[in-house]
Amino acid sequence: MDARIDLRSDTVSQPSERMRHAMATAEVGDDWYGDDPTVNLLQDRAAELTGKEAAIYLPTGTMCNQIALHAYVGSGHLAVCEASAHLGGTEASSAAALSGVAFRYVPAASRGLLTAEQVGVALAPDPYDASVVDLVALENTHQVGGGSVLGVAETGRIAAVATAAGVPLYLDGARIFNACAVAGVAVADYARHADSMMFCLSKGLGAPIGSVLAGDAAFIREARRLKILLGGAWRQAGIMAAAGLIALAEGPGRLPEDHANARALAAGLAELLPGSVDPADVPTNIVFADVSGTGRDAARWRELLAEEGVLVTIIGGRVRMLTHVGVTAAGISAALDAWRRAAKAP
Numbered sequence: 001m002d003a004r005i006d007l008r009s010d011t012v013s014q015p016s017e018r019m020r021h022a023m024a025t026a027e028v029g030d031d032w033y034g035d036d037p038t039v040n041l042l043q044d045r046a047a048e049l050t051g052k053e054a055a056i057y058l059p060t061g062t063m064c065n066q067i068a069l070h071a072y073v074g075s076g077h078l079a080v081c082e083a084s085a086h087l088g089g090t091e092a093s094s095a096a097a098l099s100g101v102a103f104r105y106v107p108a109a110s111r112g113l114l115t116a117e118q119v120g121v122a123l124a125p126d127p128y129d130a131s132v133v134d135l136v137a138l139e140n141t142h143q144v145g146g147g148s149v150l151g152v153a154e155t156g157r158i159a160a161v162a163t164a165a166g167v168p169l170y171l172d173g174a175r176i177f178n179a180c181a182v183a184g185v186a187v188a189d190y191a192r193h194a195d196s197m198m199f200c201l202s203k204g205l206g207a208p209i210g211s212v213l214a215g216d217a218a219f220i221r222e223a224r225r226l227k228i229l230l231g232g233a234w235r236q237a238g239i240m241a242a243a244g245l246i247a248l249a250e251g252p253g254r255l256p257e258d259h260a261n262a263r264a265l266a267a268g269l270a271e272l273l274p275g276s277v278d279p280a281d282v283p284t285n286i287v288f289a290d291v292s293g294t295g296r297d298a299a300r301w302r303e304l305l306a307e308e309g310v311l312v313t314i315i316g317g318r319v320r321m322l323t324h325v326g327v328t329a330a331g332i333s334a335a336l337d338a339w340r341r342a343a344k345a346p
């Protein structure tokens, strides 16, 4: 048993016994030839959930984003995204190297949440600007925004602005199920406003591997070509898809528990280090603590917490912690005790 409390990401969770059993007994085929029945089942289920014509199972969320960028955006053209969006930041080098894609970054006023007005300004024609915008990309929930949730209504308004400008809308829904749990809507309610979208099975849903890209049939045909081109034809992938199917069935229903744990963590930190976090700003499973007022930098906090068996990451100078299926309410209490002990350390 791992005694550590690993809050570095919601990707660190271990597959459940049910997942391991399903993986061991999965019916499989060769996914290059499209005849892995478990992959095909997962893809059909994802298409149904998103309300899209088709879906494709891919190894990572990054590959979903990069295939979408390559499919939509011409080399030397632009994608509009929020300034700290994963696909335009962490993955910017991939987009440049693989597809020659550049970004028009729009800084959100609050928590990574773009508005239709901002997207409208980013898409407004400018006779003196020779650049071409081929795509608007949204991220929901927004990771660097602290797991913030863009509502369905605003997503629809942004889609209307993009449609009016003749630009397709893509949704990086790595954590869309977390957004749905808060907004009380189905994935299809968001997906209907986007030309295509992806979601990750390997984050809050708890699968060990995999993400799904969904869209119309022609887009998914092209995505399949690009997947093979990138070396992603992963043969008997049904072994992983079997766990993905369980993640889809069982994962969404337990996300409110992760959200409650994240809020409890934020509340405890707000008490210990006033001003470091506002629990009202923690709608889903991501907690950012601003430790700049503590006399110690984030790297020192990370070190002290690691000594106490609690693992965290640092993003933009803040301590980042994510809750997931591997962290219980008791684990959150233990993590808060570790923070309290670390606070007393010299």
Ligand SMILES: Cc1ncc(COP(=O)(O)O)c(C=O)c1O
Pocket: 059, 060, 061, 062, 063, 065, 086, 087, 139, 141, 143, 172, 174, 175, 200, 202, 211
């Ligand atoms: C919002 C968002 N999009 C995409 C990704 C990429 O997913 P993956 O790690 O599966 O490549 C991440 C990963 O953290 C993410 O947070």
